[in-house]
Amino acid sequence: MVAVHTAEPGAPGELAERFEAVVAAEQRVEPRDWMPDAYRATLIRQIAQHAHSEIIGMQPEGNWLTRAPSLRRKAILLAKAQDEAGHGLYLYAAAETLGVDRAELTEKLISGRQKYSSIFNYPTLTFADVGVIGWLVDGAAICNQVPLCRCSYGPYARAMVRICKEESFHQRQGFELLMTLMRGTEAQQRMVQDAVDRWWWPSLMMFGPPDDDSPNTAQSMAWRIKRHTNDELRQRFVDMTLPQAQHLGVTLPDPELSWNEARGSWDFGEPDWSELQRVIKGQGPCNTQRIDRRRAAHEQGTWVREAAAAYASKRATAGKQATASKEKESDV
Numbered sequence: 001m002v003a004v005h006t007a008e009p010g011a012p013g014e015l016a017e018r019f020e021a022v023v024a025a026e027q028r029v030e031p032r033d034w035m036p037d038a039y040r041a042t043l044i045r046q047i048a049q050h051a052h053s054e055i056i057g058m059q060p061e062g063n064w065l066t067r068a069p070s071l072r073r074k075a076i077l078l079a080k081a082q083d084e085a086g087h088g089l090y091l092y093a094a095a096e097t098l099g100v101d102r103a104e105l106t107e108k109l110i111s112g113r114q115k116y117s118s119i120f121n122y123p124t125l126t127f128a129d130v131g132v133i134g135w136l137v138d139g140a141a142i143c144n145q146v147p148l149c150r151c152s153y154g155p156y157a158r159a160m161v162r163i164c165k166e167e168s169f170h171q172r173q174g175f176e177l178l179m180t181l182m183r184g185t186e187a188q189q190r191m192v193q194d195a196v197d198r199w200w201w202p203s204l205m206m207f208g209p210p211d212d213d214s215p216n217t218a219q220s221m222a223w224r225i226k227r228h229t230n231d232e233l234r235q236r237f238v239d240m241t242l243p244q245a246q247h248l249g250v251t252l253p254d255p256e257l258s259w260n261e262a263r264g265s266w267d268f269g270e271p272d273w274s275e276l277q278r279v280i281k282g283q284g285p286c287n288t289q290r291i292d293r294r295r296a297a298h299e300q301g302t303w304v305r306e307a308a309a310a311y312a313s314k315r316a317t318a319g320k321q322a323t324a325s326k327e328k329e330s331d332v
């Protein structure tokens with residue numbers, strides 16, 4: 001972790017002090033408040049990455065929308081994908097309160113200048129992957145995101161409240177799907193175990209690099225954007241997930257998992273951090289496909305954005321004309 005700085009060099013002293021006091025008192029920083037440039041930049045970076053993850057995150061499961069095994073499963077999956085789109089929208093809206101434009105963020109994503117979560121660069125090979133994404137990926141997202149409801153930046157914290165409620169539903173639907181498969185045939189049970197084997201380590205990597213290799217954590221914690229380190233949240237996730245795996249009857253693919261009586265926590269093995277770095281750099285199994293699809297969707301949506309802008313400007317002109325004629329009438 002890197003050194004923490006507090007007030008911005010050269011910042012107007014009183015404003016910087018007020019900012020520090022608001023953060024220290026667990027109050028919220030709001031869009032019109034003064035804030036250090038680096039605080040603003042950190043929030044834009046994190047919120048944009050988070051928004052991009054929600055939007056790109058629709059692709060792996062979207063792969064199964066037309067092949068869900070029943071109408072009920074299809075309806076559930078559609079509702080979940082729509083929730084993710086909504087999360088993306090709340091988060092882009094939160095980022096916009098910091099003075100960036102959503103179009104600019106999308107442009108940065110599709111040109112590879114902004115990141116999204118590593119987890120969405122893995123393929124969904126069977127329908128059990130849909131259940132495992134709900135259980136493990138959304139489970140990891142909840143561990144990481146519930147503390148963000150207490151983030152120091154008001155619009156981000158408030159967006160997270162609703163997002164977390166929906167993520168919690170997503171996690172339970174994943175678990176319910178896996179329970180159904182685990183009560184099914186041996187082939188279905190094997191399918192679940194295979195999906196767990198493929199998603200376990202990438203899920204642990206979602207929390208980011210280990211603390212001693214995480215350049216942003218110390219400063220983000222000092223500003224109360226992040227409330228826990230990457231390793232703390234990873235441990236919380238492992239402890240939460242182990243009893244659920246036992247209940248499901250699946251084996252987690254880590255021979256080093258063992259209960260540590262003294263710590264009151266599970267010990268677990270080290271993820272392959274070189275794999276995380278490769279995936280972040282764009283060399284994961286599906287990075288190219290994910291960005292190509294996002295770029296194509298953005299281009300195909302040009303006419304919708306143009307039509308919406310034309311409609312908005314037509315309404316604005318009509319509104320102005322109506323106000324002008326009302327003013328004329330009242331003059332008479």
Ligand code: 3HC
Pocket residue numbers: 045046049050051053054057084115116117118119137138141144145205206207208209213214215216217220226230280
């Ligand atoms: N995937 C891609 N990049 C990652 C990463 C991951 N799993 N973990 C870390 N990184 C990147 C960071 O963004 C940072 O790069 P940058 O400085 O260029 O932005 C670099 O690796 C170093 O990592 P740090 O730990 O120093 O970075 P942070 O302090 O930002 O911590 C984080 C990373 C824990 C992901 C934090 O940004 C965070 O909590 N973000 C909000 C939650 C989020 O974005 N979740 C993504 C998943 S969304 C989701 O799960 C959707 C749901 O529907 C399933």
